[in-house]
Amino acid sequence: MTETVVANPFEQAQAGRPTGPLVQGFEVIIGFETHAQLSTESKIFSRASTAFGAEPNTQACAVDLALPGTLPVMNKGAVERAIKLGLALGSHIAPRSVFARKNYFYPDLPKGYQISQFEIPVVQGGTVSFFVGDELKSVRLVRAHLEEDAGKSLHENFIGQSGIDLNRAGTPLLEIVTEPDMRSTAEAVAYAKELHKIVTWIGICDGNMQEGSFRCDANVSVRRPGEPLGTRREIKNLNSFRFMQQAIDYEIRWQIGEIEDGRKIQQATVLFDPDTGETRAMRTKEDAADYRYFPDPDLPPLAIAQEWIDRVKAGMPELPRAMAERYVRDHGLSEYDAAQLTQSVALARYFDEAVSKGATPKLASNWITGEIARRLNAQEIGIEAAPVKASQLGQLIARISDGTIPNSAARVVFDALWSGEGSEVDAIIAAKDLKPMNDTGALEKIIDGVLATNQKNIDEYRAGKDKAFNALVGQVMKASQGKANPAQVNALLKAKLG
Structure with missing residues (x-):
């Protein structure tokens, strides 16, 4: 059986790799080593x-304390989680791997x-x-290897x-090592977020960065x-994406400053x-x-059939x-929108339920990645805590699609759902009298009134200025309190303006 020996990526040349944006005339090279607690x-x-x-x-037994005569026994669940990661990332899962003492x-x-x-x-x-x-x-990933964590030194209150x-x-732990392929802080943070999403998505790590379950080390040159x-x-030990960005940005500036001042960079481990x-x-x-790595004599090779x-x-x-590929193929979404909707299992489930309740996929995507994302960010909450449930969003979008309410009225309904003013879409529509105008005669009277007081816009429209027509549409919608059908308003206005 042929065994693959994986070398350290950071000591290999980067022949053929793409360059990124220059910072003060320098190219940035970033690689990651991430410890995911299984x-x-x-x-x-x-x-x-x-x-x-x-x-x-209180949770350290004789084996963890390294008492004489104790022997390690491999945890099958840890190996299974390593297999899951390898499958998720398209890696080679070694049929035989070995443990070493570091x-x-x-x-x-x-x-x-x-x-x-x-x-x-x-994992290779x-x-x-x-x-x-x-x-x-x-x-590109180089490897993901199994290992044990160390204890913790406490310096406070002593x-x-x-x-x-x-x-x-x-x-x-699974230590996940990349090639030095990232060329900017933005790429580095986006990579870390994607890896975090994957390990939590497949359930091998809870991803809690504050508790140390997902710790990133960034190699920067x-x-x-x-x-x-x-x-x-x-x-x-970068334990938040915000600190990660700040740390890498500072390190890049520091290294460039050292080189420009004629000093050499010394290889080192640094803290932020x-x-x-x-x-x-x-x-x-x-x-x-x-x-001084050498094979651990207490552990046999790990065989995975x-x-x-x-x-x-x-x-x-x-x-x-x-x-995401299924969303592009089956729902006609863009790759970017599909990627945004699959940022977490909860977000994807929210989208799927909204569509199942009558929302058209594109409108559901627009609402989730637009208005809902904006409000979630402002309140610093996740989709799981969104006041508007997926089923409610689905019903709301269905009412837009079937012409029951226009977009302007949908905003009013959404605000009521978000604030808890109501819980049923149709009940809110009825209570606030949001259904569009169906009386053509009444709409024509509103249009005639707008035209009578906006001669300047009429002249500009007839002179070829499209913005003037949009201004007239806006005046009609305002006069109808948003109840007019925009398509009908456009058709009637164009007919009256010749």
Whole structure:
């Protein structure tokens, strides 16, 4: 059997990769290493709980504490979640992978080494595609490997000393490593958001960045066009997309300033301080040789049969990219709109239910990505908490489509639904008398009144100015309190104006 050995991407040349926008004459190179905490109830090599928020050191068993004579036992659920990620990203799932000991000495690492994967990871290759604006981008993955988390050093509330909490020690992680394919902060943040969406969509990680379930490390370097890759600095543990953007932007500016002042960039691990908006060096960056990797003698090779992969694949949900393609194919949506609607499972379900309740797909998309998204952002809530339910939106759009109410009246109904003034679309329409005018004679009288007081617009329209006609339509709609049918208004106005 041939085994694939995956090398470190950041030490390979980027021949043939596209360039991005220059920053002060420099090209930006960004790669990511993301730690996704897997959603298992127990740790990767022990039965201790992974629940968040327990009192320090109450969820660390003998294996996690590295007591003499203890041996690790692989968690099948962690492997299955790695398989799911590989399937979701179009990766190669290694039929045989191995675990290694990554040696370093921190107080929160009881064994003096971390069990990880090095030469032969379980997930190899793959692609993450996403939109930056309306432009589709792709980032190549090098690998995703299983490993255990370390504990946590606590420095607060201790006078002259630190505490160690080993509750996290042994928590299962997938470290997902990209090629250095990103060329701007916007691409980097969009990639991280897309990966976050995927791991939560397929249910392998809860994605809670504040609790450390989804932690991103950004490797950033700059170079003048045509030069070899610059020296990278790794920004550790970015736990929000906003901080991620601020940290990378600052690091780019700092590195360019250093180079322009004639100083060389030293490879280092840095931390971002959200209070100052700056990165600061924590330690010089280690390379693989510094960790003295060697195979873990306590763990046999991890064998994954094709039958197991097939079983996992059969239970996978429809993936966001496939769902977006279906929306384009079956509903006639643009690729951009389809991508926006598949930002989360909840958002996609909201759209599907609205369509099932009578909404035309395009109008549903416009409302969800427009007015609803605007209000959700303003109130800082998710679609799950939207005051207007998907079924209500579907009924509202159905009333627009069948001519019961015009768009202007639909806004009034939507406002009432959002504020809780009413819950039934038809009842709100009736209570507010929002049905359009059906009396042609009454509408003609309104039009005649508008024409009688707007001679200037009439003359401009007849002189070929289309804006003047739109102004007349607006005056008629205002006079009818929005109840006139815009198409009928257009037809009658044109007839009267000759």
